[in-house]
């Protein structure tokens with residue numbers, strides 16, 4: 001049917017178009033039907049909502065759909081029901097545990113990017129991957145399809161280094177230090193990050209506290225060719241566009257299927273044109289990879305996938321048994337990362353991990369002799385060169401390079417938990433810490449999160465502060481307190497573990 005476009009001020013995170021009830025009856029359109037909208041040469045897909053908000057002969061276009069194509073008010077378009085995409089059949093093949101052919105994977109990725117597949121089908125696909133997985137052939141096909149359905153970047157500043165964590169460990173602000181250290185040594189590192197997937201703050205969520213993270217590829221090319229680095233959000237770019245869409249489903253289910261994680265990460269590194277890639281696999285209790293053996297197997301997959309993409313990949317298996325540093329949550333982590341860069345001093349775990357990863361990258365990129373990378377990274381951090389580079393990054397990304405970390409606003413609704421007995425901290429439960437930070441409002445509420453006053457191995461006396469929850473609203477704080485009481489994220493044990501009575 002022909003319809004006149006009306007732009008509606010609706011933003012729903014879904015690609016909704018509004019059709020008048022009578023038109024819908026005549027065109028046999030029903031709620032949530034997929035429709036093709038043809039505007040000249042451009043075809044866009046949307047889901048139907050039936051509403052009297054538009055008159056007959058009109059189609060209401062939401063802001064989301066406007067993001068796909070710049071319709072103009074009053075434009076005449078052709079609207080027709082779109083059949084069930086062929087790729088749904090391939091999703092069901094994966095649901096039944098069958099191997100997908102390259103062309104089938106390409107069809108799924110293309111339909112995700114063209115928004116022909118809706119949340120329900122995408123979540124089914126992600127769930128099928130969680131249950132049935134992908135082999136290396138499928139992962140390679142998925143990676144290339146994800147990269148090639150988006151733009152690719154060609155940066156004239158070689159060699160191009162990159163670093164990416166599979167995530168999972170709370171407080172993992174590490175790469176916010178790694179990037180300026182590596183760039184301060186003269187190497188190029190165009191870092192893109194996703195927003196939180198399973199954690200309370202993805203690196204993009206943290207950086208957004210003190211700089212813009214949404215840029216076009218041309219802007220990134222300009223920034224990186226000028227200062228050798230960036231710290232941006234991959235989702236804002238048309239880089240592997242299927243990635244941010246599938247990440248939304250992963251986040252809703254708080255899962256990160258291995259095959260999709262491999263493709264998600266390597267498609268972005270491939271699209272950035274990164275030649276030397278370091279992958280961080282936090283390993284331990286309560287993170288995505290629990291044992292070193294599993295980490296080594298995953299590492300081999302990353303290295304193999306890199307080979308198929310022409311990228312040199314190394315992997316660092318890192319300690320993930322407890323949160324990194326003392327803070328979890330966007331603003332709290334931003335404070336800790338920036339003050340560590342500014343002073344060269346900070347939590348041992350954060351400095352150890354950041355200089356360790358940066359050291360490997362310096363050796364991979366030929367800026368440090370073999371075995372000397374970590375020492376060089378530490379010198380770059382302690383000399384203030386890393387902070388100088390970070391100030392350049394902040395300036396180029398529209399932030400205030402004279403920022404004072406302690407001035408970054410954090411949630412002022414707080415509650416501090418104290419030790420109920422004396423003894424030693426024997427464990428900090430990663431999942432509980434993430435759950436409490438998210439209950440407090442992170443990552444959407446930038447100031448929400450957790451400040452840890454102790455780490456594993458430290459001695460505490462009864463009444464000592466263990467951790468403080470920060471929230472931006474009393475309601476959220478209460479939710480977080482209830483959850484903290486129930487999950488007791490910090491385990492204190494005296495030397496007397498249990499008394500078995502004479503019963």
Ligand SMILES: O=P(O)(O)OC[C@H]1O[C@H](OP(=O)(O)O)[C@H](O)[C@@H]1O
Pocket residue numbers: 163164165166167168169172175176192193194195196197198199200201202203204256
């Ligand atoms: O921890 P969760 O949320 O599961 O994983 C997502 C996080 O891991 C990666 O970190 P980095 O950008 O390499 O620092 C992603 O970019 C994202 O920030």
Ligand SMILES: O=c1cc[nH]c(=O)[nH]1
Pocket residue numbers: 165166167193194197256260261262264265
């Ligand atoms: O960027 C990332 C990080 C972890 N897992 C993913 O799927 N993508």
